[in-house]
Amino acid sequence: MSGYILEMNEISKSFTGVKALSNVNFKVRKGEIHCLIGENGAGKSTLMKVLSGVYPYGTYEGDIVFEGSVQQFNKISDSVQTGIVIIYQELALFPDLTVYENIFVGNEVKRGNLVDWNKTIAEAKKMLKRVGLDVSPETLVKDLSVGKQQLVEIAKALSKDVKLLILDEPTAALNEDDSENLLKLLGELKKQGITSIMISHKLKEVISIADQATVLRDGKTICTLDGSSGEISENMIIKNMVGRDIEDIYPKRPHKKIGETILELNNWSAYSTELARHVLRDIDFHVKKGEIVGIAGLMGSGRTELALSVFGNPKNYKLEGQLKVLGVEKTFKHTSDAIKSGIAYVTEDRKGDGLFLIQDIKNNITAANLNAVADKGIINENEEVKRATEYKRSMYIKASSLEQTVGNLSGGNQQKVSLGKWLFVGPKLLILDEPTRGIDVGAKFEIYTIMNQLISEGMSIIMISSELGEVLGMSDRVYVMAEGRMKGELPIEEANQENIMQLATQ
Amino acid sequence: MGFINEARTLVKENIRDYGMYIALFVIMLTFSIMTDGLFMSSRNISNLLDSTGYIAVLAVGMTLVIVIRHIDLSVGFAAGFLGAIAAILLTKMGLPVYVTIPVILVLGIFIGLFNGLLIAKYAIPSFVATLAGMLIFRGALLQVTEKTGTIIIKDDAFNAIGNGFIPSLMIVNGLHLLSLILGLLSILFYIYSEISTRRNKIKYQFDVVSKGIFTFKLVFVSAIIAYVTWILAGYNGFSWTVVIMLLVVVAYHFLTTKTVLGRHIYAVGSNPEAAHLSGINVNKITYMVFGSMGMLAALSGILFTSRLQSATTTAGTLFELDAIAAAYVGGVSSAGGVGKVTGAIIGAIVMASLSSGMNLLGVGVSMQYMIRGGVLVAAVLFDVITRKKRG
Numbered sequence: 069m070s071g072y073i074l075e076m077n078e079i080s081k082s083f084t085g086v087k088a089l090s091n092v093n094f095k096v097r098k099g100e101i102h103c104l105i106g107e108n109g110a111g112k113s114t115l116m117k118v119l120s121g122v123y124p125y126g127t128y129e130g131d132i133v134f135e136g137s138v139q140q141f142n143k144i145s146d147s148v149q150t151g152i153v154i155i156y157q158e159l160a161l162f163p164d165l166t167v168y169e170n171i172f173v174g175n176e177v178k179r180g181n182l183v184d185w186n187k188t189i190a191e192a193k194k195m196l197k198r199v200g201l202d203v204s205p206e207t208l209v210k211d212l213s214v215g216k217q218q219l220v221e222i223a224k225a226l227s228k229d230v231k232l233l234i235l236d237e238p239t240a241a242l243n244e245d246d247s248e249n250l251l252k253l254l255g256e257l258k259k260q261g262i263t264s265i266m267i268s269h270k271l272k273e274v275i276s277i278a279d280q281a282t283v284l285r286d287g288k289t290i291c292t293l294d295g296s297s298g299e300i301s302e303n304m305i306i307k308n309m310v311g312r313d314i315e316d317i318y319p320k321r322p323h324k325k326i327g328e329t330i331l332e333l334n335n336w337s338a339y340s341t342e343l344a345r346h347v348l349r350d351i352d353f354h355v356k357k358g359e360i361v362g363i364a365g366l367m368g369s370g371r372t373e374l375a376l377s378v379f380g381n382p383k384n385y386k387l388e389g390q391l392k393v394l395g396v397e398k399t400f401k402h403t404s405d406a407i408k409s410g411i412a413y414v415t416e417d418r419k420g421d422g423l424f425l426i427q428d429i430k431n432n433i434t435a436a437n438l439n440a441v442a443d444k445g446i447i448n449e450n451e452e453v454k455r456a457t458e459y460k461r462s463m464y465i466k467a468s469s470l471e472q473t474v475g476n477l478s479g480g481n482q483q484k485v486s487l488g489k490w491l492f493v494g495p496k497l498l499i500l501d502e503p504t505r506g507i508d509v510g511a512k513f514e515i516y517t518i519m520n521q522l523i524s525e526g527m528s529i530i531m532i533s534s535e536l537g538e539v540l541g542m543s544d545r546v547y548v549m550a551e552g553r554m555k556g557e558l559p560i561e562e563a564n565q566e567n568i569m570q571l572a573t574q
Numbered sequence: 575m576g577f578i579n580e581a582r583t584l585v586k587e588n589i590r591d592y593g594m595y596i597a598l599f600v601i602m603l604t605f606s607i608m609t610d611g612l613f614m615s616s617r618n619i620s621n622l623l624d625s626t627g628y629i630a631v632l633a634v635g636m637t638l639v640i641v642i643r644h645i646d647l648s649v650g651f652a653a654g655f656l657g658a659i660a661a662i663l664l665t666k667m668g669l670p671v672y673v674t675i676p677v678i679l680v681l682g683i684f685i686g687l688f689n690g691l692l693i694a695k696y697a698i699p700s701f702v703a704t705l706a707g708m709l710i711f712r713g714a715l716l717q718v719t720e721k722t723g724t725i726i727i728k729d730d731a732f733n734a735i736g737n738g739f740i741p742s743l744m745i746v747n748g749l750h751l752l753s754l755i756l757g758l759l760s761i762l763f764y765i766y767s768e769i770s771t772r773r774n775k776i777k778y779q780f781d782v783v784s785k786g787i788f789t790f791k792l793v794f795v796s797a798i799i800a801y802v803t804w805i806l807a808g809y810n811g812f813s814w815t816v817v818i819m820l821l822v823v824v825a826y827h828f829l830t831t832k833t834v835l836g837r838h839i840y841a842v843g844s845n846p847e848a849a850h851l852s853g854i855n856v857n858k859i860t861y862m863v864f865g866s867m868g869m870l871a872a873l874s875g876i877l878f879t880s881r882l883q884s885a886t887t888t889a890g891t892l893f894e895l896d897a898i899a900a901a902y903v904g905g906v907s908s909a910g911g912v913g914k915v916t917g918a919i920i921g922a923i924v925m926a927s928l929s930s931g932m933n934l935l936g937v938g939v940s941m942q943y944m945i946r947g948g949v950l951v952a953a954v955l956f957d958v959i960t961r962k963k964r965g
Contacts, residue, residue: 382850404853413851421847426911427840435841436852438834445834450778489852 072133073098073263074119074232079130081114081123088114089128089287096232096280101254101264103274106284107309107480107508112267115284116234120154121147134232151231155221157240157506163210168192170209171224195223198260199253214367215246222253226262233257234265239273240506243366243534244569251277269508270535271302283308310510317513318541321520326544327357329395330497330528331378331411336389338377338552347373347385348552355497360519360529362543364536364568370552371532372416375499379413380406394496407436410496414486414503416532418479422486425475429467430456432474432485437493459488464514480511487518498522499530504538516542536565548572577786584787590960594905594920597953601924605931613931616809619802622930623923624736627815628653628877630922631822632897633904635870637918638830638863640901641843643910644693644700646864647894648707649871652685654890655715656872657879661725662718664732671731679872685711686868687861694860708894716887725885736881739810740817749804750811757803761796768792815877819919822870826915839863844911899946900925903953907961924949 076094080087089111096102106112118128121141132139134150141147161170168189177188192205201219209217218238225233235254239247251273254264268274274281281300283290290308293299306317331354338348348370355361363371376383378391380403391398393409400406406413415422424432433456434441441452456470463484467477474485483503490498500519504512519529519542533539539546546563548556548571555571585592605613612618632649639646660678663669669677685707692703719725727733742750768791775782782788806812830836842849842859850856874893879885904921906913928949932942 379851380853402853402855403851404855407853415848415851421845421851424841424844424848424911426844426909431837431841435837435849435854438837442834446832447834447837449832450774450780453780454778 071098072096073135075131075133076115076119077131077133079115079118079128079132081118081128087287089118091130092284092287092289094282094289095292096263096265099258099261099263100279101258101266101277103278103281104265104267104284105269105271105274105281105305105309107510110284110309110508111287112284113236114287116154116236116265116267119147120144120152120234148228151229152234153225153228153230153232154234154236155218155225155238157237159214159217159221161209161217161220164208166206166208167196167203167212167220167223168205170220171195171205171227173224175228191227192223195227198226199223200249200256213246215242215249218242218246218250219253222257230262232263232265234267236267237269237506238266239268239270243368244536245366245573247273269506271305274305275300275302281305285309306509309508317509317516318538319513319517319520321523324544325358325526327526329354329356330393331355331530332390332392332395333378334390334392336374336377336387336391338373338381338385338387340373340383340385342383346552348377351389351554353547353554355528355530357496357528358523358526359544360523360531360542362539362546363530363532363549364534364539364546365549365555365572367534369549369572371549372501373552374549375413375501375530375532378406379403379411379499407493407495410494411499412436412490412493412495412497413499414490414501416501416505418482418486423474423482423489426473428471428473429460429465429477429485430470433459433488433492436489440492455492459492463488463491463518478507478511480507480514483507483511483515484518487515491522495527497528497530499532501532502534503531504533504535536568539568540564576784577790580784580787581790584783590905590957591914591917593956593960594903594917594924594953598920598924598927601927601931605927605934609931609934612934614805616805616807618930618934619805620809620813622926623806623819624813624815624881625930626922626926627736627819628874628881629893629896629900629926630819630919631870631877632874632893633900633918633922634822634826634915635863635867636894636897637901637904637906637913637915638826638839639700639867640898640906640908641911641913642839642860642863643843643846643908644860644863645898646689646700646704646707646867648685648689648704648711649867649874649897650890650893650895651708651711651715652682652868652871652890653875653878653893654885654888655711655718655875656682656685657875657889658715658718658725658885660732660876660879661727661885664727664729665725671729674732675876678876679869682868682870682872682875683865684868685871686865689868690861690864693864694857711890715889719885719887723887727879727883727885733880733883735814735818736877736879737813737883739813742811748808750807750809753803753807753811756812757799757807760803761799764795764799765792815881818873818877822873823915823919830915835859835862840911896925897922899950903950905953905957907957921953924953 072095074096076092079089079092081089092111092115094115104112117123119132121144124142125140139150162173171192172188176183177191178184189205196205199219199222201216201223203212203216209220238250242250254277257264278300279295280292282292283305293304333351333353336348336351337346340347351374365371377385377387380400381387382403398409419425424435430453434452438447441448441455453470460470465481465484465488467481474482477485503515523529531542540563543560545560546558546568547554548568550572558567602614636646656678659681660674663674663677689704689707692698693700740752743752745751772782772788830839838854838859841852841854842856846856878889900921901913901918903924904917925946928946929942932945
């Protein structure tokens with residue numbers, strides 16, 4: 069542990085008057101794994117963009133010292149040449165190209181002016197071995213799981229002689245197995261002398277892997293915690309992140325009032341013609357009024373497919389079995405039928421298929437139920453603004469006005485808009501798919517609070533989540549899925565991490 | 575002081591919307607100066623608007639098609655073909671005008687729905703589906719006019735659509751009285767609707783612009799309506815083409831800004847998957863937008879055929895591209911979800927003004943094409959830059 073490989077000194081950066089970073093100090097020792105933590109909007113991404121040259125030298129104040137010399141990056145390729153590579157949460161791979169093409173894209177192995185494909189493939193094999201990925205370099209990237217794609221990204225970074233590897237929430241989209249693999253790999257790379265910076269919201273990971281952890285809040289460095297002296301603990305991190313102690317991340321509900329069965333599935337199966345296989349098989353499932361039902365399982369276990377098959381079947385699966393809403397058998401031809409029956413679905417991919425990013429908050433909130441503010445098909449805009457304002461307030465959406473474009477909001481606020489849009493429909497049953505993915509602790513707490521409030525008002529919630537802590541902390545009952553089947557149902561008193569994982573990996 | 579600052583921030587925030595109007599104003603002013611006022615003469619403006627009509631209605635429909643991330647290349651020859659069918663119905667079959675026009679409009683809707691079916695149900699890219707339509711209608715137009723060549727229409731009522739003017743009732747000081755009355759009514763309606771919107775907003779305690787700015791806007795817009803009315807009244811008054819064009823704009827503007835259907839169209843344009851998951855029937859919206867496009871193509875065919883008083887073998891050539899250009903000058907975005915109907919009309923008028931002005935100046939056709947191309951690029955560039963700035 070000799071000296072620092074990277075020192076960012078007194079970095080400040082403003083956007084049209086708003087200070088995103090003020091006098092941030094961030095020091096990374098050579099050969100360590102350093103975690104960067106903070107709520108959304110704390111300035112982590114901005115800091116990494118300054119480091120990688122996305123914001124060129126001169127647009128920020130302060131110094132970047134890398135391996136002892138001050139760096140002046142004008143573009144991303146400058147930082148890459150120096151040995152700093154960032155892997156973003158949204159992977160930058162070409163799905164229709166092969167693994168070896170992806171690894172060497174922009175960094176082609178040449179003989180003269182032509183690409184030497186044989187050597188490329190040979191080199192790619194070496195890189196894949198280093199990251200422990202056992203696939204043929206000729207596989208198309210789109211045929212790999214997200215976890216393996218992530219490894220391809222790392223292989224790509226290694227091919228560029230990386231000295232400092234920066235990972236932006238690398239495990240956000242991974243299941244527990246893949247996450248563990250990835251963390252192990254980071255340990256391996258550390259032995260090979262590669263320094264890593266990891267941005268993460270998952271505190272357990274941080275605790276298990278970090279040599280040091282720096283916490284940012286409101287664009288300022290709050291502290292740097294040292295792993296060797298045992299300073300990195302959940303309590304310490306949360307306290308520094310939010311600037312207050314959170315007694316319990318999962319707020320308690322005062323009392324449960326469980327009522328009649330809202331939704332019931334019997335022998336429910338779904339066949340996808342696109343994938344030419346069953347995505348769901350023989351599912352028995354029910355939700356009662358006033359309860360939160362958690363659905364745990366690994367990625368690809370069929371949880372989202374289950375939600376979609378119930379919510380008007382937008383993927384056109386061939387469905388079999390029985391679906392009952394309040395005891396009456398139903399067939400939904402379109403999502404609008406499901407909505408009419410009182411079901412709402414908050415998607416896991418809020419940017420992809422949840423929100424209208426170029427539209428404002430108001431239009432997003434009212435999108436699924438415009439008729440509530442319209443008379444004979446004509447919108448009463450004043451009424452619309454009034455209603456949307458109420459939701460903005462009750463969802464704690466932080467924005468300067470209702471006219472703000474949703475694409476410019478932080479992840480947590482986008483999720484609240486998404487939630488608000490569905491509450492505006494007034495559903496009886498709310499299906500939340502990964503409700504807190506990629507959002508910070510503060511916003512998480514607010515969303516849990518909203519969920520509890522909805523339950524106390526008599527709504528029912530199905531919560532699909534990959535975070536076991538969340539499943540255990542929020543649910544009244546837990547279902548576990550694997551390979552399109554319901555593997556088990558656990559009352560919350562009996563559920564724990566071990567038995568859930570055991571069912572999920574059966 | 576406060577007034578100027580408020581005005582400045584308003585312009586800054588709405589630069590994209592105002593940019594088009596400013597561009598139109600600059601173009602008109604430049605041509606007026608260069609032609610010693612001939613450009614703004616009653617006769618020229620009247621002609622200019624009449625010759626824009628058949629492109630403007632297409633541009634309105636095209637804007638919505640582009641908003642939902644599609645394109646329709648078939649509208650030009652569909653308009654030509656439907657115009658020829660109209661001519662045949664009127665001359666060979668001897669049908670009266672009041673039967674012919676609805677029949678043609680309904681035919682247009684069917685053509686549009688068929689395009690919509692290929693695109694929505696069978697997922698054929700709209701570029702390909704409507705390119706096929708373009709070839710088919712071009713062939714169909716040649717087929718129906720093959721034996722006769724140009725079909726001359728002698729029906730006065732039909733020809734009036736593209737050439738006639740609304741009756742004047744009486745001429746006052748050389749001005750067209752009914753047009754003046756219509757102009758006055760639109761000003762009153764405009765002022766009334768603005769004031770009632772403002773009252774409503776105040777009732778709900780929303781922010782409104784200050785009284786000064788509000789009055790200024792009322793006076794400014796009223797003055798423009800009055801000026802245009804005055805110019806047109808000095809020639810033959812409002813033509814039927816202008817009246818039809820205005821009706822289309824008002825109807826579509828209302829549809830797109832005030833109705834649930836309109837909001838759904840923009841929702842589908844900004845994110846089709848999210849729209850589907852919000853319970854919006856994306857296919858139905860696609861049918862409706864293409865159906866409306868077909869109807870407007872039929873209307874365009876009627877306007878053009880009537881203006882020429884005949885159906886020709888080449889009618890409709892390149893209309894679709896003129897309409898697409900007008901829509902883009904009017905601020906539509908191919909990424910979907912962005913674009914206004916009023917923009918499309920302004921875009922069409924900008925393009926027509928360029929042609930008209932350059933004709934008056936005696937600029938050659940070759941230069942005209944190049945200049946119009948340049949303006950198209952400049953308009954879209956302006957759009958892209960201002961959008962980036964606002965993030």
